[in-house]
Amino acid sequence: MTAQEYAFSVLALLGVVAAVRVVTARNVVHAALYLVATLASVGAAYLLLGAEFVGWVQILIYVGAIVILFLFGLMLTRAPIGREALDNPGRLVPALIALAVLAGLVGLLLGAFGWGDPRVELAHAPTGVVGESLFRRYVLPFEAVSFVLLAALIGAIVLSRKDEP
Amino acid sequence: MRGMLGEYLPIALLAGLALLFAVGSLAASALLRPSRPTPAKLAPYECGIEPVRLPAGERFSVRFYLVAMLFIIFDVEVIFLFPWAVAFRELGLFGLVEMAVFLALVLVAYVYVWRGGGLDWSAEGPRPRATHERAREVVRAG
Numbered sequence: 001m002t003a004q005e006y007a008f009s010v011l012a013l014l015g016v017v018a019a020v021r022v023v024t025a026r027n028v029v030h031a032a033l034y035l036v037a038t039l040a041s042v043g044a045a046y047l048l049l050g051a052e053f054v055g056w057v058q059i060l061i062y063v064g065a066i067v068i069l070f071l072f073g074l075m076l077t078r079a080p081i082g083r084e085a086l087d088n089p090g091r092l093v094p095a096l097i098a099l100a101v102l103a104g105l106v107g108l109l110l111g112a113f114g115w116g117d118p119r120v121e122l123a124h125a126p127t128g129v130v131g132e133s134l135f136r137r138y139v140l141p142f143e144a145v146s147f148v149l150l151a152a153l154i155g156a157i158v159l160s161r162k163d164e165p
Numbered sequence: 166m167r168g169m170l171g172e173y174l175p176i177a178l179l180a181g182l183a184l185l186f187a188v189g190s191l192a193a194s195a196l197l198r199p200s201r202p203t204p205a206k207l208a209p210y211e212c213g214i215e216p217v218r219l220p221a222g223e224r225f226s227v228r229f230y231l232v233a234m235l236f237i238i239f240d241v242e243v244i245f246l247f248p249w250a251v252a253f254r255e256l257g258l259f260g261l262v263e264m265a266v267f268l269a270l271v272l273v274a275y276v277y278v279w280r281g282g283g284l285d286w287s288a289e290g291p292r293p294r295a296t297h298e299r300a301r302e303v304v305r306a307g
Contacts, residue, residue: 007177047173053247053248056244056247057244060240060243060244061240061241061244064240065236065237065240065241068233068236068237069233069237072229072230072233075225075229076225076227076229076230127247127248127251127252128248128251128252128255129252130248130252131248131249131250131251131252131256132252132255132256134245134248134249135248135249135252135256135259135260135263135264136256139263142245142263142267143263143266143267143270145241145245145267146266146267146268146270146271147270149238149241149242149270149271150270150271150273150274152234152238153234153235153238153271153274153275153278154274156230156231156234156235156238157231157274157277157278157281157283159227159230160227160228160230160231160283161283
């Protein structure tokens with residue numbers, strides 16, 4: 001095995017163990033922390049594949065922002081946070097859906113890459129190329145993202161503002 | 166692809182060393198110290214105020230939400246700075262202007278929150294008339 005394969009095996013094992021703990025943890029906050037580990041291992045796997053930009057997006061946005069959003073969602077709503085967290089009795093249907101999605105993804109990947117000879121050519125895109133195409137060819141969508149962010153911030157301000165008496 | 170891994174090798178080594186140091190010092194202190202715990206010793210001192218459980222039905226202040234949203238929005242913004250910084254020389258002045266427009270738009274909202282007192286961490290909550298009250302304080306102070 002090469003160093004890359006070794007690193008991938010360790011990361012994959014970490015990610016799977018943490019993912020199992022996400023759904024089995026009794027405390028919702030612990031589940032969110034295990035989710036951090038899962039998402040970070042996915043991000044590290046992207047880095048291993050040479051997709052640097054995607055890897056850092058995964059780490060900054062998912063590990064940083066999305067998990068924060070989850071935790072704040074727990075804090076600011078009346079969701080049960082502690083050990084008395086609810087165990088949903090109707091978990092059979094979601095479990096079946098998740099299994100079906102997993103089977104579909106595995107089938108798709110096996111069809112594309114098989115064992116050994118990949119039938120799909122991997123495109124290698126270093127961050128510089130991503131940046132050039134983003135800032136040269138997609139100028140308008142990029143600036144539109146800024147407007148979306150502005151709208152999100154204004155929405156947050158409006159939601160959290162105290163109404164004047 | 167191998168060169169890519171090589172570039173991250175120092176980071177991986179540093180992370181491994183840091184982990185080893187933390188685990189090593191904890192293990193060494195656990196082996197060497199006498200173990201006589203008291204409640205005062207087990208308290209998380211130097212970690213801020215001890216957490217107190219909110220009464221049932223009590224919710225956190227909505228200002229936490231505003232701070233979280235600010236963080237998330239600027240987090241998304243920062244992720245665009247990364248490819249921009251890498252391709253900065255090739256993009257030249259056009260890229261600089263582009264990024265300035267991008268940053269300015271979100272900064273407007275940030276300045277609005279700031280000036281509106283949304284970031285003032287006082288007990289009464291965000292004050293819409295912060296400037297008015299500040300003026301009164303100045304008058305009182307002479």
